[in-house]
Amino acid sequence: MAAKNRKDADPRYTWDLTQIYPSKEEFEKALSEAEAEIGEVAALSGKLTGSAGELKAGLDRFYALSEKLERAYCYAMLHSSTDNGEPEYQDMEGRAMRLFVAFSAATSFLAPRILALPEDVLNGYVDAPELKKYRHFLDDIRRGRAHTLDEGREELLARMSEVARVPSDAFNMFESVDMKFPDVKNSAGEALPMSHGAYGMYLESSDRTLRKNAYEAMFGEFKKYENTFAALYAGQVKTDVFVSDTRGFGSACEAALFGSNVPTEVYDRLIDAVHGGLPAMKKYLGLKKRALGVDELEMYDLYASVVPEVDFSVPFEDSKKYVLGAVAPLGEEYRSLIERAYAEKWMDVYENAGKTTGAYSLGVYGVHPFVLLNYTDTLDDVYTVAHELGHSMHSYFSNREQDFANHDYHILVAEVASTVNEVLLTRHLLETETDPKRRAYVLGRYLEGFRTTVFRQTLFAEFEKLAHEAFQNGQTLNAEALCKLYRDLNLLYYDGANVCDLHGIEWARIPHFYRSFYVYQYATGFSSAVAIADSILSTGDPSLYLKFLTLGGSDYPIEELKVAGVDLTSPRPVADAMAEFARRVDELEQLM
Numbered sequence: 001m002a003a004k005n006r007k008d009a010d011p012r013y014t015w016d017l018t019q020i021y022p023s024k025e026e027f028e029k030a031l032s033e034a035e036a037e038i039g040e041v042a043a044l045s046g047k048l049t050g051s052a053g054e055l056k057a058g059l060d061r062f063y064a065l066s067e068k069l070e071r072a073y074c075y076a077m078l079h080s081s082t083d084n085g086e087p088e089y090q091d092m093e094g095r096a097m098r099l100f101v102a103f104s105a106a107t108s109f110l111a112p113r114i115l116a117l118p119e120d121v122l123n124g125y126v127d128a129p130e131l132k133k134y135r136h137f138l139d140d141i142r143r144g145r146a147h148t149l150d151e152g153r154e155e156l157l158a159r160m161s162e163v164a165r166v167p168s169d170a171f172n173m174f175e176s177v178d179m180k181f182p183d184v185k186n187s188a189g190e191a192l193p194m195s196h197g198a199y200g201m202y203l204e205s206s207d208r209t210l211r212k213n214a215y216e217a218m219f220g221e222f223k224k225y226e227n228t229f230a231a232l233y234a235g236q237v238k239t240d241v242f243v244s245d246t247r248g249f250g251s252a253c254e255a256a257l258f259g260s261n262v263p264t265e266v267y268d269r270l271i272d273a274v275h276g277g278l279p280a281m282k283k284y285l286g287l288k289k290r291a292l293g294v295d296e297l298e299m300y301d302l303y304a305s306v307v308p309e310v311d312f313s314v315p316f317e318d319s320k321k322y323v324l325g326a327v328a329p330l331g332e333e334y335r336s337l338i339e340r341a342y343a344e345k346w347m348d349v350y351e352n353a354g355k356t357t358g359a360y361s362l363g364v365y366g367v368h369p370f371v372l373l374n375y376t377d378t379l380d381d382v383y384t385v386a387h388e389l390g391h392s393m394h395s396y397f398s399n400r401e402q403d404f405a406n407h408d409y410h411i412l413v414a415e416v417a418s419t420v421n422e423v424l425l426t427r428h429l430l431e432t433e434t435d436p437k438r439r440a441y442v443l444g445r446y447l448e449g450f451r452t453t454v455f456r457q458t459l460f461a462e463f464e465k466l467a468h469e470a471f472q473n474g475q476t477l478n479a480e481a482l483c484k485l486y487r488d489l490n491l492l493y494y495d496g497a498n499v500c501d502l503h504g505i506e507w508a509r510i511p512h513f514y515r516s517f518y519v520y521q522y523a524t525g526f527s528s529a530v531a532i533a534d535s536i537l538s539t540g541d542p543s544l545y546l547k548f549l550t551l552g553g554s555d556y557p558i559e560e561l562k563v564a565g566v567d568l569t570s571p572r573p574v575a576d577a578m579a580e581f582a583r584r585v586d587e588l589e590q591l592m
Contacts (some may be wrong), residue, residue, distance in 0.1 A: 003195055003353045006083040013316070013349035014082070015370050020075045027092070030072045034099055037065050042106035048113055049121075052128035055114075059134050059405070062107060067365060067404045069103055072096050074364045081372055085177045085354040097162065104158040111141050112151045133403050136554055140261075147247040147258065157246065164243075167235040168514035174228070175509065177354055184217050186210040194218070196357040197374040203303040204378060208294070215300035215502075222508045229508035230479040237471050240516045252468045256517035260410040261556040262568075267461065267520055269571055274458040274523065277578035278493065281455055284447055284585045285496035291592060297497045299490075302451070306444035306588065310437050312379045316349055319375075319382045325432065326386060326425035330542045337396060340368075341389055347371040358511065361388040361418075363395025365407055379445060386425045390418035398552030411518060412557040415525025416532065416564070417549060422449060423526075423533040440591040447588060450581045453526040454574075459493045461520035463507060468516070482507055527577035528566045535565055 021027045041061050048058040076092035083089060114122065125131055126138045141148070148154070181194035184202065187209035192198070194217055202214035222229065237252070244255035254264050289297040291306040305312075314322065320342050327334055341347060351374040363369045369392035375381045394417035399407050426449070429442040463486055470485070471477055483504030490499045490506075512519050536542045548564035558568050566573055 003193075003197070003351050003355075006086070006352045006354065009082075009350065009352050013347075014345070015078070015348040016345040017075060017078055017370075019344075020071060020078075020364055020367050024092075027072060027075050030068060031095060031099060034065060034068050034072060034103075037068070038099070038103050038106050041065050041103075042109075045109045045113065048110075049117055049125075052125050052130050055125055056130050056134070059131075059137075062110065063405050065103065069096070069100055071364060071366070073100055074362055074370075078362065078370055078372075081356040082348060083352070083354040084172065084356060097165075101159065101162045104161060105155050108154040108158040109151045111144070111148050112154055114138065114141050115145050115148055133405055137405055143261065144258070147249065147255075149247065153246070157243065164239045167232045167239070171229075171232050171511065171514055172356070174225075174232075175511070176357060179221060179225075181221055182217055184210065184213040186213075195351065197351040197376055200303075200380070201376045201378060203300060204305065204380065206304065206309070208292075208301070208304075211300045211304065212298070215298075218509070219502050219505050223502065223505045226479040226483065226505055226508060230477065230482055233467075233482065233507070233513060234471070234477040236514050236516065237468055237477060240468060241472055251472065253465055253517050260412045260558075262412060262558065266524070266558075266568055267465070267517070270520055270523055270574055271458055271462050271465075273571060273574035273578060274455060275492075276575070277455070277581055278495065280578065280582040280585050281451070281493065282496045284451070284581075284588075285494065287585065287589055287592065289496070299494070299497060299499060299503045302494075302497065303448070305441055306592070307437050307441040310441045312438065312441055313377050314379055314382050315377050316375050316381075319385050322382050322425065322428070323386050323389065323421075326428040327421060328428075329424065329536050329540070331546065334393060334542075334546070337393060338389055341371070341392060344368075346392065347373055347385075347388075349373050349375045351376070359384050359388050361391035361395065363392070363399060363407075365399050365404055368392075369395045379441075383422050383425060383445070383449070386421040387418040390421035393417065394549050397546070397549040401550040402552035402554055406554040407552045409551070409553050409560075410557040412521050412524065412568075413548075413551075413560050415521045416528045416561065416566075419453065419522075419526045419529035420532050420536075420545070422453075423529050424536075427533065427537060436591060440588065443584060443588050443591065447581065447584055449526070450577070450584075454523045454577060454581070455493055457519045457522040459489050460510060460512070461517070461523065463489055464513065464517055464519070524568060524574065527573040528561060528564075528568065530577050530580055531566050531573055532564050 021030065044058045044061060047054060049055055073096040076089070076096040080089040080093040117125070122142060126135055126142065131138065149157070183191040184194050185191055186207050192210070194214065199214055199218050202210050205211055240252040240256070244252040247255060249255040249258065251264070253267060257264055257267060285297055288301070288306055292301055292304055294301060324335055324338055327338055346368060348371070355374065356372060357374060359371070359373050361369050361371045371388045371392055373384060373388070391414060394409060394414065398409055426442060426446040430439060433439045433442055466485055467477060467482065470481070475481065486507040487499055487501070487504035490503055507513065532545055536545060545564050548560060551560045551563065561568055
């Protein structure tokens with residue numbers, strides 16, 4: 001049967017958005033107020049930098065309005081995510097986004113006006129006591145001097161931002177709403193409904209016929225529209241390159257990493273280190289092939305458990321005890337906040353028609369985080385809950401300890417907080433499970449975490465890097481070129497599996513490719529998380545990590561990670577993660 005319509009969703013498992021606004025009328029009121037205030041903030045252009053006090057007053061107004069707009073947009077986006085095909089929600093999100101664009105355009109003078117100050121004056125403002133909470137913001141502007149344009153061009157780029165969303169918006173609508181998938185048959189000949197959420201569940205099934213049919217149905221449908229998806233992704237790449245060129249960066253990758261003050265060497269070093277771990281991956285694939293008893297390991301076999309006869313179904317209600325057990329080493333306050341997330345409906349749990357696929361956590365400043373799930377009662381879903389609640393706790397602590405100007409942490413550190421919870425969940429399960437087969441299953445799942453979060457995301461990262469470089473070198477990003485590039489990378493990363501021609505289309509279904517150069521942070525985050533979890537479990541002291549969670553965006557992410565004991569400027573974290581993967585592959589081989 002098809003996924004339920006949103007109106008039929010069980011309210012016990014849907015989030016409560018009245019905690020943001022008591023009613024939609026309050027949302028409309030906030031939008032109206034924000035629209036009126038945009039002009040008032042824009043008028044500050046001529047009286048912004050005359051003194052430290054004047055700059056403080058202007059920035060106070062700027063961030064107050066930014067907070068109001070962010071809350072309104074979050075409210076609209078959360079509604080839209082539950083049913084992307086609902087016209088009312090589309091309208092709400094569209095109007096909120098247009099105000100955000102108008103606000104960005106109206107305040108685009110901010111960085112250029114501040115940078116127009118004489119260097120000694122700006123340095124004095126950075127150190128002024130009354131501007132203390134804006135010190136990092138001002139220092140970041142000072143750092144970006146070489147890539148900040150004049151006011152006219154900054155305004156133009158700000159106005160263009162809504163247009164730049166078209167590839168992403170079109171992808172989301174096509175993939176989440178318009179695309180339909182045929183039913184698929186299992187080995188008994190029974191027809192089962194196909195959806196994005198069901199696809200992940202089917203790939204983990206012990207029924208190889210179902211895995212194969214689901215894989216071919218999903219990828220076959222994307223293959224029908226490969227030229228459309230190629231045009232959409234090429235549009236994203238062209239936008240990225242245009243913006244990076246306009247701002248004077250050497251590459252789109254450099255431009256994307258600049259906001260977090262991450263050198264491109266970190267990105268390149270990740271790819272090199274993961275390439276160094278490919279022999280262990282080949283050994284792992286050999287173990288999987290042997291465990292599954294297949295003559296040829298196909299790509300649709302990769303998600304099947306290495307211990308397929310073990311049933312590890314976890315209904316959503318039972319996920320709570322696993323997650324709470326996992327985070328116990330982080331202390332009672334952290335644990336109690338997880339309990340609140342379950343009790344106070346911070347999570348929207350099950351799939352429905354039109355709902356955004358996958359999962360995410362969205363922090364709403366002054367309220368609490370909200371988590372979107374598409375839960376299907378698998379152990380993998382428990383990991384997803386732990387992962388997203390890791391994001392949520394990061395948002396909660398940062399929002400509580402930082403003012404609005406400094407609350408929003410960089411993506412690089414975001415994936416650390418989420419993955420620490422995943423690693424702790426694995427260690428908890430390995431400690432509490434006594435059955436050898438279930439332990440092997442959990443260990444296999446841990447290795448799958450490495451495969452999907454480090455190896456696979458690095459493959460994605462390398463694909464993005466090569467696709468952007470190909471365009472910058474004058475190559476056409478058509479469907480044939482993109483499919484070949486993607487398949488070639490899979491042949492490298494998954495030596496030991498049969499990478500069929502159809503697998504070349506997988507790039508077309510990856511939503512993160514419309515948030516360019518994002519996914520590498522899953523891999524660096526996982527590597528960092530392994531180091532942090534090891535430290536917490538070996539010392540029994542989570543204090544440095546909990547301090548890290550409170551930092552928000554008050555410093556650059558590489559410096560914040562150093563607070564938690566991880567230095568990403570060194571090759572050690574990723575290299576250590578590859579060594580851990582190799583050790584765990586050997587351990588699994590012994591268990592098997």
